[in-house]
Amino acid sequence: MLYKNVFRTLKKQYIQLLLLGVIITSSSFIYSTMDYGVSGILNPTEEYFEISNQEDFAVNLADYFTEQEELYLSETCLITEQVFTLSMLKQIDKSCYYNILDNRLSLITSQIDDIVLEVREYKDIFYELNGNTTKARILKDMSVINKSFMVSGNKPINSLEIAISEAYAKNNNLKINDEIIINNETYTISGFVLFPDYSLAMFGDAFIFDNKSQTVALVTDDDFENFDEQIQFEVGGTYTNYTEESFKTEVIDKYYNIESINTFVTNMIQTKNNMRSGAIYGEIEGGQVTGLGLSVLIIAIGILIVAIMVSKILEKQRGAIGILKSLGYKNSEIALPYVFYISILALPTLIFGYFIGYWFSDTMKNLYLLFYLLPSQNIDQNLMTFFISVIVPFAFLFFFSYLVIRKILNQKPVDLLNPTVSSNKNKLTMVVSKLLGKKRVTKKLKHLLLYRSLMKFTVYLIGLFYAAFLIYFSFSMVNIFDRMLLDYYDNTNYNYVGFCEEVCPSTIGNQDKVITIPSALLNNSEVSVVGIDTVNFLHPLLDMKNDDITTKLDDGIIITKSLALIKNIKVNDSFSLKIGQFTFDVTVKGITKEYSGSKIYINRELLSTELFGTDGYYNSVYSDIELSDEDYALILSNDKILEQSEEMQKIFGLMIGLLMYVSILIGGIIIYILTALTIEDNFYNISLFKVIGYNENEINKMILGGYSLYGNIIFLITVPITFGMLKLMEVMMARYYELILPLQISWYHIILALVINNVVFFIAAFSAKRKLKKVSLQEAMKMYQV
Amino acid sequence: MGIKLEEVTKIYESGEIKTYACKNMNLEIKDGEFIVVLGPSGSGKSTMLNIISGLDTPTSGKISIDKDIISDMNTKELTKFRRNNLGFIFQQYNLLQTLNVAENVEVGREVGIDPFEIDEVLEQVGLLDQKHKYPYQLSGGEQQRVSIARAVVKKPKIMFCDEPTGALDEETAKEVLSVLKKLNEVYKTTLIIITHNPSIGMMADRIIKLNSAEIVEVKENKNRLSAYEINWN
Structure with a gap:
């Protein structure tokens, strides 16, 4: 009979109980889906990083030359033309290019013990696929560190074979042996590849890492060299005899004090701090912590609501409970129906949430794989996850509900039989009442009724x-x-950028002359330099208030907002700017509202005069009309x-x-x-x-x-x-x-x-x-x- | 404000069983009159009060208060009517525990059109010096006096009291009743008290006796009858 009574009481509150069920379900759902989702990629990923020998750290090398390297260029390589960057040098003299790179790596390893370094070369290529523009980062395979890992299919061994990421293939309905056209050549997909230094397809400063419009890719070394696109490079490194912490304190925090290498090492970053290679570590850790945190928060809310509801129900029935006690019922006999129905509500909903979470974990895993380039495996259930997502919250719910029930049942029958008159002994209510002073009583009540039910x-x-x-x-x-x-x-008006070969064609109509230098040194920071005219057609520079600040180029340089934030640079700060063998002092006169790229803008005519003794030099062109392939080495479309x-x-x-x-x-x-x-x-x-x-x-x-x-x-x-x-x-x-x-x-x-x-x-x-x-x-x- | 009941009937139906809570009641109450409704449990006292005061609706019949026919009013109109004209006192004081004495009275004052000052009413019920106390700091009689002040402060034309002394001991009950009587005299408020205690009838101008959902007797009390006479004659 007692069970029937409790059931009928609870039945009246079915909407609240239903919603409470949703909250309790959410708790176990979130934990199991996050935990299983992560476990689906965690184990195979650890194995993959081990096999491919993922880098422990990456070294960014300057694309410009040091003084000794410039001497080497003119005296040993006998290069007489203006070469500003190593990338440019590769097109002119490959052996000189590799000698300089090898020399840099030797200098680093001679100064820092117990490390191994290897250069990763790559080229970025845009091409059309299914009517959309996509981008491939073609990576040259490495032999010791960051080795490519085939998820399925084979590595390209013949010309015109290409391996791409599986995520990109799925997003674009591509299969092994399908063909894609890049630079008018037809490539056959030989397999799906992963690179451990690219667990995120993040190819630049912008926060773009989708796997539909971009992929990492592998071709044969010959095909790689045959692409006309500009070569770029990074260095991957591994260490022995260091811990993560000791490497940070002994190397990362001190490398810039080593004079023989700080002229060309622009950055050294550990994998866990490197977005493209190490974001997954933070993601896995964060995913598990977030899952647990959210789950605990939601179940805490659930427990509090259960406690409130149980307390209200029992208070309403205190008279009846008093009668039962006076009739000789034991506390446990009265409590049992309540505990029983709380268990009936909580346990199935927690189990339900757990199984939905398990079922949804595959989707969760695929959500990770929407962004991350990682291997995955089938998800198996385990007892620990079940225990944490179901048993632990159930135990807490059960325990707290029982505490509330016991608190009321412990009262004497005679006290239960007398109606209670709640008093105003809540100190907070008194304080609030005083704070509200002489406000109208109806307004006071609005607050006091809340504070009373704290x-x-x-x-x-x-x-x-x-x-x-x-x-x-x-x-x-x-x-x-x-x-x-x-x-x-939106704020600029050019649609195309043309990079000239040796001599730029004359500009026509609304085209702007531009000097583009991908690598220069602003004090100790590597930046890219863009020289534009103070009066130009297509590239006004706007500050955060949308005011045109282009004319400030007459007085100094203008930098991007992202560079200002990363390096904590303010207007009127002064720096030395090193471009090739030229060094000059510059003052920051403005900050543009660009959140992407460590870029500085400089007056083109002044830069041209400094570098070439004439104000007429430019190596690229901004245009609002389409440019001809015949006139330019590379054309990029916005x-x-x-x-x-x-x-x-x-x-x-x-x-x-x-x-x-x-x-x-x-x-x-x-x-x-x-x-x-x-x-x-x-x-x-x-x-x-x-x-x-x-x-x-x-x-x-x-x-x-x-x-x-x-x-x-x-x-x-x-x-x-x-x-x-x-x-x-x-x-x-x-x-x-x-x-x-x-x-x-x-x-x-x-x-x-x-x-x-x-x-x-x-x-x-x-x-x-x-x-x-x-x-x-x-x-x-x-x-x-x- | 005068009240007129014409053939008022209230029937509760449960399946095929019909129970009369009020049966063909006819009654007229004059402005400023002090009425006591007496009757045993289940005689229909509370139902009668609920219907007269617009808290409940009759199954048939007509209730008018002055020119307003409240039996024809909808919920909104009834709310407005209660707000402007009626005051209630119950056996349980129903004070808001988070508010002090003055603030509890203010709850009633806020809906009045031309209300009394809080201090004035508290003075009348003898609680002015306790205006900052909270309900839990007061005795039962004092709490009931607060609920009287809360009802009176908005200057109602009619006051309905349902067993106002039901939860009080005899001495305290006398105190509360004398306060009610005083208010009736001072403010000329029509006062209708429902009770099963005949001794309360001694103070009334008229006594109405109910039995089995019907008015069985209406007795003038100009000569101030004794409780015995009220009950048995």
Whole structure:
């Protein structure tokens, strides 16, 4: 009979219980899906990195020459023409190029013990596939470090064979033995390849790593050399006799003090701090921590709600419980039905969440593989994950519910039989009451009713803060690619960049003469240099306020926002700029609103005069009309870059949508459960207010108005907190990955978030408000008091 | 404000069983009158009060208060009517525990059109010096006096009291009743008290007796009858 009584009581609250079930399910779902999702890639990845000998660190070498190298160029290689970069040298004299590289590596290994270095060469190629522009980073295979790893198929052994990433192939419906056309040559796909220094297909400073519009690729060495595209290089390194920490303190933090190498080593970075090779380590660690953290947070909310609900139910039945106790029922006999039904609710929902999580973990794994270039394996269940996602939260739920039940059952029958009159001994309520001073009593009540039920109020605040943070975080990612890339192209008017061979053709119409130097040294930092005319047609430089600052090039250089953030450079800072053998002093006169690339702009005529003694030199051309292949060595189209960026924006759009959905769902459920409970708590108050003559709107404001008000306050308080966390992320990304992630919250995001909060509140509280209408007027006359 | 009941009936139906809570009630109450409704449990006292005050609707019949026919009013109109004209006191005080005495009274004052000052009413119920205390710091009688002040402060034209002394001991009950009587005299408020205690009837202008959902007797009390006379004659 007791079971029947508890069942009927709980049945009346089926909507709240159903939503509580959703929260409990979410907890085990999140943990099992994240844990299994990660496990699907973790084990094969560790094995793959071991087999391929993933680099422990990477060394960035300057593309310009040191003084000794320039001497070597003129005296040994006998090169008389102007060569600014090593990349250019490879086209002119391969043996000199490799000698300089080998010499650099020898110098480094002679100064730093117990390391092995190897050069990774690559070329970036754009081509059309299925009507879309895609990009391949063709990597020359290495023999010791970062060796290529075939997931399936074979390595290219014949000319016109190519291995690409499996993710790219899947995204573009390509299979082994399919053909793709690159630079008018037809390549046959021989297999799917991975490179351990590219666990993320991130080929530049921009935050683009989608696997639909770009791939890593492997061809034969001969085919590699035959591509006309500019050669680029990085150095991978491994160490012995160091730990990760000791290598950081003994090498990474000190290399720039070694004079014989600091002239050409522009950066040395450990794999875990290298986005393209090591982001996966942070992702796996972060994924597991996030999974556990989210799961704990959600189950904590669930436990608190269960405790509140159980406590309310028992308080309502205290008279009946008192009778049972006086009849001789034991505490355990009375408690058992409650514990039984809590278990009936919690255990199946946790198991259900676990299995959905397990089922969804494959999708989770594939979500990782949407970005990461890693091998994967089938996911097997394990006892530990089941234990953490089901048994542990169940034990906590069971334990806390039992504590609440025991607390009430421990009272004497006579106390239970007398109706309780809750007092106002809550100190916080007294303080709040004093703080509110002589405000109207109806306004005071709005606050006091919340502070009186502190636990409920705390759950509400935590839940809404969590939802608000996710919403703002989602908003901060909206148009991130516009800020990183598209804004730049929107603000400039050129559509094509032509890189000249030896002599540039004359410019026509609205074309601009440009000097492009991919590598120069600004103090100790490697930068790319772009020389443009102060008065030009196609490339105005805009600052953060959208003011045109191009004319400031007459007084000094202008740098990109990303360079300013990464190197903490401000306007009027002075530097020495080293381009080839030329060194000159420059002052920063402006910062453009470009979030991509460590780039400096300089007055072209002045640069030309410094380098060549004439103001007429240029090596590339910006054009708004299509350029002819015959006139230029390489032509880049902005459309291709924009298409890539848009693809990435689409992926981020999906993530933003998912985050918004989760946050709105959690916020909505919490609002519904708590407002419904609040109306139940205030049943007699509401009845009394109605009898006195307050209308529904006024009662609604008193009983639920506080939730709405504090919800909006939480949404506003979350703004500076989110803003601070975004800034911290920006700084951390810049410091550890030298990457700028322009996450931004605007005033209209805040307004929109408040609108979302209020709409969700209105919808979630709507059903609860219907209960408000049903409260009978005569209830005020009944026995129980609040 | 005068009240008029014409053939008021309230029937509760449960399946095929019909139960009369009020049966063909006819009654007229004059402005400023002090009425006590007496009757045993289940006689329909509370239902009668609920219907007269607009907390419940009759199955048939007409209830008018001055020119307003409240039996024809919808929920919104009834709320407005209660707000502007009626005050309630219940056996349980239903004070808001988070508010002090003055603030509890203010809850009633906020909906009044031309309300009394809080201090004035607290003075009348003898609680002015305890206005900053919280309900849990007061005795039962004091709490009931707060609920009286809360009902009176909005200057209602009619006051309904459902067993206002039901939860109090005899001495305290006398105190509360004398406060109610005083308010009736000072403010000329129509006062309707429902009780099963005949001794309360001694203070009334008229006594209405109910039994089995019907008005069985209406007795003038100009000569201040004794409790014995009220009960048995």
